[in-house]
Amino acid sequence: MAELPRAVRQAMPLARDVAVEVAKQYGVCIRPVPLKRLDIDTGRWEVVDVPCGATLDAKCPSCAKRNRQLRMAQCREGWHLDQEPAITPDDPTDEQRWLVEFRADLQARRDQADALGEDTADWDAAIEGVDAEINQAGMRGNVFGRTVSKRTRSTRRRQDAPNLPKRRMSPTTLGRTFTSSDGKVYRPSLFVTLTLPSYGKVRDGVPVDPETYDYARAARDALHFSKLVDRFVQNLRRVAGYDVQYFATVEPQKRLAPHLHMAIRGTLPRAEVKQIAAATYHQVWWPPADKVVFDGDHLPVWKDGTGYLDPTTGEVLSTWEQALDQLDADEDAEPLHVLRFGDQMDVKGVLAGTPDADQCIRYLSKYLTKSLGESLNAGNQAQREHAARMVEALHYEPCSPRCPNWLRYGVQPKDAKPGMAPGRCRSKAHKPDHLGYAGRRVLLSRKWSNKTLAEHKQDRRTWVLEALGQPNEPADPHRYIWKPVPAGDANVSPLAVRLLRSVAERQRWRTHMARLQAQADGQDPSVTEAVAA
Template sequence: MTYDRALPRAERLAMPLARDVAEEVAKQYGVCIRPVPLKRLDTHTGLWEIIDVPCGATLEAKCPPCAKRNRHLRMAQCREGWHLDQEPTITPDEPNDEQRWLVEFRADVQAQRDQADQEGQDTTDLDELIDGLDEEINAAGMRGNVLGRTVPKRNRSTKRRQDAPELPKRKMINSTLGRTFTSSDGKIYRPSLFVTLTLPSYGKVKNGVPVDPDTYDYARAARDALHFSKLIDRFVQNLRRVAGYDVQYFAAVEPQKRLAPHLHMAIRGTLPRAEIKQIAAATYHQVWWPAADRVVFDGDHLPVWEDGTGYLDPSTGEVLPTWDQALDQLDTDETADPLHVIRFGAQVDVQGVLAGSPDADQCIRYLSKYLTKSLGDSLDPDDQAQRDHAARLAEALRFEPCSPACPNWLRYGVQPKGAKPGMTPGQCRSKAHKPDHLGYAGRRVLVSRKWSNKTLAEHKQDRRTWVLEALGQPNEPTDPHRYVWKPVPAGDANIAPLAVRLLRSVHERQRWRAHLRELEARATGQDLSATKDTGRAA
């Protein structure tokens, strides 16, 4: 078919773009549609080449093939860890050259900072450099702070609230495995749990929408969403105390139709259903932050920034209390109440699950069902009532502080932690304030450290090993120092158009599939020519 310029304009505009068609074909073959081009130097041969690296997106809206692969990895991770019958053994890796260099550099900067402090010099820049290095150290695959906690932890009373019931406590044993049960025929069962936890009601709803929006408690719904991740942490702590062993879990946070987050959790081992419900009822989290109920600055009357000083009251010129000063004042107030107390709702679902059962597979699929969607994707674009409900929730979240560093603290007369010029209440850039997150800023997938005895990177390596073995390719360990990777500058003339790169990847994937079909046909004794014809037809 040739392109006919004589076609009417309407017909030409109705034609799909070639790049869009290439993307659709790439999706069908599981090829990343947003590959990142990187330059790779092979130090053995001295040759440079450009490699398309998958973007690794976890959301379908960004890259469906990468999101699908991530979902399958999470399903494998969940399946492998749920019903382990042997204790996982986790041996820390040996530090690599990059990790050693980062720690050595961190030590040099710390020494400079200590010397400057002794001489009475300003250490602000060095403190910022140290904070950045600590983040790089964690990103490089090291856990914890090099020097431990450098700022004393603030401790409030740990005495349980009078309105929260006490919990039973078992003696802790060094195990991650649950109890086993032996049937009358001698067969041993090791059941586990699938638990769903929700937040309380904020008002009567119908089809996910408040019956009376004016009485619906949007303020509480907003704060509960912001601090939901902390409530999950408390639940896990209480669960382990009651269980008496190091409970391991795989959990996913999803939105309900009413847009409140709720939790699905696969738990290794089992406890009585009544105890799980008792733990949920007794779990709470107190948010000890400065008061955020009285508006001090609003509209055109906002704090002003002064270099070297911080934010000032625009009327009096007084310096606003810093975050630490506001907490100090809170600590000395014996009559103070927490800013917010978050609890689970009364609806708690607990199911027993056996390894290898259809129920286990169904729960795993359910856990991973929405991992490729953002929380905001639960909105029905054709349901105006639900969209209005989401807009009211977003407005309730707009001026709600989401963290100590949130610019919204200026609205309530407090300088945010790490205050800097340009902060404006109502314009926080954290993901908690983005409409797609519905106030929840935590991780969507929560996996305990001893769950499957593997990291997600190791699960990826398992998949790679399987593919190489199926293709008959060697799976030899790669010399970590063999290749040098560099980013490709924008507009590099050596980079082919995206459609061309996608089609190259599709061709490579077609070749892999043909090879796999051929190997499968040989293993089953099928006619290879028939298999090739089928492959071409497909």
């Protein structure tokens, strides 16, 4: 066979790329993680491909789609519940019991040493370490009290914020029901969209005048948006008078500001919801961050045992706690930033099982597979420049008490350590793909669907196994030992081969499902299998 011309060969697609595209078509993970699994019963080692579990299309469309479908099911199951979710805490494990008993023994020894006038520093350190393990052992709350006192500020409402009614709380998570004239009972819920205020006139998502557009305020609003949402939920529950449950997603507007879509179980008058949004605000009580103290080559230097020093005077910079103490002592101090929602909002009543409900669920999950910062590499030149200016506004803005950017304003970050420098914060809030919003994309109340995401995933797996006629026995967690596969392991096949194996397995599943569907519909299975193939 004659060799093809080089130009023709270069125009041909790579075999690996074709395998990846076929895997996407069949819903197969394109970035499987190979893990070695030892079956203790048989003593056999095998390499198993585990889906990467990515939530963004840019990383793995198949896993992102599955995650989106899982979230849609979670939203649907909890939105219009007509019975109170029964949440029963799990019994404590042996490890949890042992940790609490060990903590009690350490406390007794520490108290005994204190009574004898001995140094208790080592005991305190040991107790602190055990407390950390207890917090990581899957127990809620802190039965041992706070080790550090919590700072409190006046809870008096701002004079420029309207007051809200407060109703007596009822021990329920279900909304009101309404009975029509024909005796039919309805249990409506709400779909609410909340946005941030305007920072300047925009057209097609781009500022008309970038020079006057308030990028600084837009950056701070994005950084603290999750706190504003928390305040809204608190106010919503106070006014509603019951334990309101919600499923919400955070998405970027075209102007790159985050906004919120929220499915709320139960209903309130639209006027009240709009009143709650107008009266909701969040104050950021942080040290001043408007005056640059250190910049360029003139940056604080680290000294072991002391902290960060002024490179010129050698003076130790104020610690985070000291800076807050100064703020507390100043009676005329103002919050660093105050967040509020914008005037544009939408409140819609929704009934279970209606096309409107399905449309709202699809809209809630529409952008979950997209990155917040996709405008950085998409759209026209004006949109990319707008995104770049937003990233620049976030560059030196402190995102948390531990942010290295505090050094720029003469304050040591909380838990300061060597190597910090302004503009080098590793938090995802400062990454271009997040545009300042570092919170979760899906916000879910605890009593929404009475199931965790893992339980929803198990329901989906159970349905598929039953449809395929496979046994659905719970796996013994102690039967297998999992280990990572070292790079270059000869037992791991090339990626294209592994993808094709998964595609073949998915083809078998589809054929079997098509046969079952044909039998249910009374059709000829051979015809349906040919169509599925």
